Amino acid sequence: MRSRPELHGTNGAVSSTHWLASAAGAAAFDRGGNAFDAAATAAFVIQVVEPHLNGPAGDTPIMVYDAAAEEVKVVCGQGPMPSAATVGAFRERGLAEVPASGLLPACVPGAFGAWLRVVGRYGRLPIADVLAPAIRYAEDGYPLLPNASRMISALAPLFRDEWTESGATYLNGGRAPKPGARVRNPILARTFQRILDEAKARTSNREAQAEAAIDIFYEGFVAEAIDDFMATAKPLDSTGSRNAGLLTGADMAAWRPVVEDPVVVGYRGLLVHKPGPWSQGPVFLQQLALLEGFDLKEFGFGSADHLHTVVECAKLAFADREAWYGDPNHADVPIAALLDPEYSAARRALISGAPSSILRPGSPGGRVPWVPSFAPSSTATDGPDWLAELGEGIPAIMRLTASTGDTTCISATDREGNMVVATPSGGWLKSSPVVPGLGFPLGTRGQMALLAEGHNNVLAPGKRPRTTLSPTLVCTDDGRPYLAFGTPGGDQQDQWTLNFFLNHVDFGMSPQQAIEAATFHSEHVPTSFSPRQSFPLGVSVEDGIPETAIAELRRRGHQVRVTPAMSLGKVCATGARSDGGVFAAASPRGEQAYGVAR
Incomplete structure (x- = not known):
């Protein structure tokens, strides 16, 4: 509803x-x-x-x-x-x-x-x-x-x-x-x-x-x-x-x-475009490449198999983000190898019925992966309350109030088929x-950016730090504009928007239904912001995911945290209709995102 x-x-x-x-x-x-x-x-x-x-x-x-x-x-x-x-x-x-x-x-x-x-x-x-x-x-x-x-x-x-x-x-x-x-x-x-x-x-x-x-x-x-x-x-x-x-x-x-040119993969007859690896955008595409081998519709929306499969694919894709992503003008980022079907098939074979607690980046093209260990935060631990707020790389007040905004999003589509989507932040x-x-x-x-010499995301003069900002633009397989969407959410952007996209494409929901459906995310990978915390078996799910699915996830070994309903993400989307019209959809989460159609 x-x-x-x-x-x-x-x-x-x-x-x-x-x-x-x-x-x-x-x-x-x-x-x-x-x-x-x-x-x-x-x-x-x-x-x-x-x-x-x-x-x-x-x-x-x-x-x-x-x-x-x-x-x-x-x-x-x-x-x-x-x-x-x-x-x-x-x-x-x-x-x-x-x-x-x-x-x-x-x-x-x-x-x-x-x-x-x-x-x-x-x-x-x-x-x-x-x-x-x-x-x-x-x-x-x-x-x-x-x-x-x-x-x-x-x-x-x-x-x-x-x-x-x-x-x-x-x-x-x-x-x-x-x-x-x-x-x-x-x-x-x-x-x-x-x-x-x-x-x-x-x-x-x-x-x-x-x-x-x-x-x-x-x-x-x-x-x-x-x-x-x-x-x-x-x-x-x-x-x-x-x-x-x-x-x-x-x-x-x-x-x-x-x-620049985008990075693109096909999924279920659609062409999905993302920014390059100076963003975390390709991690969305890596998840799709892994999920291509599963029949999510057969699993059923909100089932334990649905959630487990998406979470385990996210863990593998985000592990590759940690090992390989960075500014391609300054680093050798193996994007083609990371999206190669044979590589995706080998990675997909790692997924079992039990959740992984280990960060497992792959070896695209035979390269040896490396994820630096993170030193203790340089944030001062003693001092006034505002100092702790500064030490959080994203607005900590958002997390403490159960809100999910640390970024913004804008999407627009017109009658001629022009389409734009962005996630402004910082x-x-x-x-x-x-x-x-x-x-x-x-x-x-x-x-x-990291202070780890030799890593693709190491800090350097004139180099873009690898960001979490990640809008998505989708075309039909013959190149016609179809859907443009994004969300606030730091590292979770490419999990919440993925769920929206899967809800629409695999489970047949309308864009507004797909936005409002109960969502979830893995907390497996270290966050990109200080203090770079991770919870390897952690999964956050909104109230609204069936209790039977939550119980089964816990039985398998996931550490599930149930958040209030409508608390994760603020997906905004616009798109083009096949009859030449346009549509807009906006999340009710946070009670401030709105769509307008003329």
Whole structure:
């Protein structure tokens, strides 16, 4: 039984993790925009209204289907590590890992440039129209989400006493705004408006204005403000010490968002596209390659065999992520070998009726796998409560309140078949201090890189840390656009979205039914964020999975934790109907994701 209706339209569809963003994106269709304009408009609004989960200096992979070119591409909004970011630079500071917060883990901001690249290359609207809703909400205000209020409250002492620019941005009279309070960020509004004004002063051409805005961000006053701040600031971070950062204006000037080919596999007559191994995206494809050999429909949705099989396939795929994934521009990542049918068949043979408690990466092409052991966290253990919050690589307040958001998601589809999906994250309010004069903090994605020499995900100058961000775009076997979806959730993104996809494809549910069905995930593999915890036999299932299945999983040896119903994930999806229409679906989990169909 659905709690939300199926949404169908004939012009365009948007689904995102915030209702204001979905509404703003849908309004872009009314102004003559396409799916790319709608998604970018929603994304800039989300940077304003979900500051606890993302920001302009965060990161995002953006997947696009360009109907005119009939092709799928990935716009990489993951910035690299600074030129001074070496393993030695962190070891010299006595660190066993990259800190979870502060200035040391800051990468080149990727999100802002990536969305402007999408608008310039694929959109139709001028950037003034795309940025206008975000500027309006930053200037006039928006209702603060409860989890944002909780996080600001947890960090209020830090913001008052240490990160004073963050205090000026997020506190009201030295206190956290209450849930639902109307909050503003006029400095961010002025930053966006100045970028827009300077871009318009350079040129009246739409595409050129988008490129000018990118240049202004990465070489103009924004980069100058970041460079000045990084040259002098030494704020407290998750180590409990004061550390200067490594990012410079030169690092920003040297980077621009690139457009890449996706990684793709076939499954049940569909072509599934993911970002490359600088994300965790291929792990979704590896799971599909393993599951291709099982008849899930025969098992029955929610059965012990269904859950056990999916969980054990996830363990094998994620073990390969730990051993092999990294920036392919800097590491030899054997993607073709990892997705080879013979390799998948050999890995599939490892699955038995009992759960595995051992991390088992494979040997693609005969290579020898290596998963480094993780040193104890460099987070200070003694100190105020806010220090523990900083030490969590993702917003810990989300986990403590049984919510599942640490990222955002936007998907859009239009009547012409254009399709886009992204999972913007990072640059959230607890990541690092707000940069004076800009209204936003830097992202800390560098925390996901390892200080293990020789590993594919070892930290290095100019290298992208391997991220968890992982949207999915699906086409029919003849290349027509079909479905674009994603979810917040850190390491669990490619388990919750996999379950949604299997619910739709293998179990025949509609997209909205597939989103609302009870879900689950394995906790077998170390998380990508500090403190990199793992529970080798752990499986989390939502209340709603049959008790008989849970009992059978426990009998087999799984350590099952039952979470409240509707507590895992916030899948957002849009897609194209065979009759030329469009549809949207959004998770009721968290009570803030909404779809709109025109």
